[in-house]
Amino acid sequence: MAVCTGCSLLCDDIEVSIDGRSITRTKNLCxxxxxxxxxxxxxxSVPRVDGRQTSIQEAISRAAEMLRNARRPMLFGWSCSTLEAQRKGIELARRARAIIDDTSSICQGEIVDMIIRRDIPSCTLDDVRNYGDTLIFWGCDPSSSHPRHMSRFSYYPRGEKLQRGHEEDRTAFLIDIRASPTAKILAGNFVQIPPGGDSDLIDAMLAVLDGKIPKVKDKKALISMMNTLKKAxxxxxxxxxxxxxxxxxxxxxxxxxxxxxxxTTRYNVISMVGHYNMRGFNQLLFDETGFINRVSFADGVNHGPMYSVVEASKSCDLAMIVGSDPISSLPAGIAKAxxxxxxxxxxxxRTLTTELSRVVIPTALSGIEAGGSALRMDGVRIEFDAIVKSEYPSDEEVLSRILEEI
Amino acid sequence: MRVTIVTFRDIFQSEAQEIDRFSEEYRKMSAVVFLDKSDAVKAGVKEGANVLVESDNGRVVVVARISENAHPGLAFMPNSPWSNRLVPAKTDDTRIPSYKSISAEISATEDKVPTVEDLLREMVS
Known part of the structure; x- marks a missing residue:
């Protein structure tokens, strides 16, 4: 069995047939x-320094030299690297007195932060499969973003205490602004809100819980949903x-x-983390510094919005990007900076970011060409081995070599 | 015609992105905007035609798709370097960009849909 690193579900039931170095057949992949x-x-990607194709070793040496000479480096990415590579990355950030940030900074960092700090309760996906009888998918579309979420864990499975599955034992609601593919699955329980309407809906939900009349168009539907939520x-x-x-x-x-x-009942929150090991990076950095992202090691440990990728992209004098494509994913004005x-x-x-990089170091695809471990969206650690031999070094190996040379 | 652009993730586009960000397939899946039927009529835009989407932050030409279900005033774009042309570079105190709520003007155009290479060229110009 192999593990898929395509998203933060880290599906560990992937069957793969291999002939020499190539994969001939797979099973269970979405x-x-x-x-x-x-x-x-x-x-x-191919190893490159200043537009010239080179050896991986030369690219690594050049990277170490650039990091040594940088005054305000930023290390960004991390959500598609193993825990082992992330640990090396944090060590490198300390050594280079760099800013370190990850993709959670521009997506679900605020929610993951509350979960890691235990400001809101969370549970595992296995708990959801066995006991989660009332689910709210909120501002997400698992059918597209985490295609096996509903079948492996949340909606369809017959869990230990939920033998009648979604037909009788489980109720799921979707709150979203778009009639997404998931909205078609949960058609009867789709609550459509206007953009930015989430806070108003929370007010209305709290009003119903306090026995008041909610200020929404379809009062009956909301009261009925809240009655179901209360019975969980x-x-x-x-x-x-x-x-x-x-x-x-x-x-x-x-x-x-x-x-x-x-x-009155028990509710947990699991953030629909996208990349396969964003949760891992957030946990590691939190364990080391007390913060999940946006940290500067320039003078001890500091944290704040000025160390976010959005700000640091404008203020750093060197950016090391690991397993991420910020030139593609940042707003164009920030990507330009x-x-x-x-x-x-x-x-x-090859990505938009490698195309504009001074130094490109090709790496192994984790989960397929490189082993290691990662934290699933619910914080559960999943380990995996390489399933094919690779000519490329892993992120961990490259970062270790840069650390040695720096 | 003014609309609010909301970005989203599409599984077919995600698959194309995993495989090759420079492929024609990825561009086809990414450089699109899903319009409400009545909005498209008001903007004079037909299914499959090129449409200029322009926000305070930038502009981009993509292909118009007409949604089956109604969502007047809203237009949906897969999250991509094309949609990121429209996202404001200015952020609030959270430093989290507003990827999912962008006020933009849509209009019919004869201009071409840019390739990833075009977007990159503009990035460094």
Missing amino acids: RKGFGRYRSLTSDR DMGVIFPGLGLAYSLKGRMDRLKALVDRLNE LARVPMITLDPH
């Missing part, structure tokens, strides 16, 4: 995971990017709802 496996042979033995809220962006800076609203529900900074990029593939 479309997204299959894409990840197919990427093994597509558009791999174990409820689980799965917030996605929709909720994360809508409530940014106001995540206490989500906490208020979870706390209120927990006065980053593009002016000398970049060192570690990536298995």
Whole structure:
């Protein structure tokens, strides 16, 4: 069995047939995971220094030299690296007195932060499968983003205490602004809200819990939903990017709802983390510094918005990007600022970021060409081995070599 | 015609992104905007036609798709370097960009949809 690193579900039931160095057949992969496996042979990155193709060793030496000479380096990415590589990355950030940040900084960091600090209760996906009888998918579309979420863990399985599965024992609601593929699955329980309407909906939900009439159009539907939510033995809220962006800076609203529900029953929160090991990086950095992201080691340990990728892209004098494509994923105005900074990029593939980087170091695809471990979206540690031999070093190996040379 | 652009993740686009970000497949899946039927009529935009989407932050040409279900005033784009042309670079105190709520003007255009290479060229210009 192999583990798929296509998303943060880290599905560990993947069957793979191998002939020499190539994969001939796979089983149990979703479309997204299959894409990840197919990427093994597509558009791999090549070692480069200043536009010239070179050896991996030369690229590593040049990267170490650039890091040594940098005054305000930023190390960014990390959510597609193993825990072992992330640990080396944090060590390197300390050594280089760098800013370190990861993709949670521009997505679900605020929610993951509350979970890791235990400001809101969480549980494992295995708990959800066995006991989660009332589910709320909120601002997410698992059918597209985590295609096996509903079948492996949350909605369809017959859990230990939920033998009648979704037909009788489990109720799931979807709150979203878009009639997504998941909305079609949960058609009868789809609560459609306007953009930014999440906070108002929370107010209305809290009003019903306080026995008041909610200020919404369809009062009856909301009261009926709240009656179901109240009856949960174990409820689980799965917030996605929709909720994360809508409530940014106001995540206490989500906490208020979870706390209120927990006065009478039990509700947990599992963030719908996208990349396979963002949760791992957030946990590691938190264990080492007390913060999940946006840390500067320039003068001890400091944390704050000025150390976010959004700010540091404008202020750093060197960016090392590990397994991420910020030139693609940042707003163009910020990506433009980053593009002016000398970049060192570690990536298995050619990306928009490698195209604009001074130094490119190709790396092995973790889960397929490199082993290690990662934390699933619920914080459960999953270990995996390499399943094919690779000519590329792992992120961990590259970072170790840079650390030796620096 | 003014709309609010909301970005989202599409599984087919995610698959294409995993495989090759420079492929025509990825561009086809990414450089699109899903419009409400009545909004498309008001903007004079037809299914499959090129459409200019312009926010305070930037502009991009993508292909128009007309949604089956109604969502007047809203337009959906898969999260990609094309949609990121429209996302404001200015952020609030959280330093989290507003990827999912962008006010933009849509209009019919004869201009071409840029390739990833075009976007990169503009990035360094």
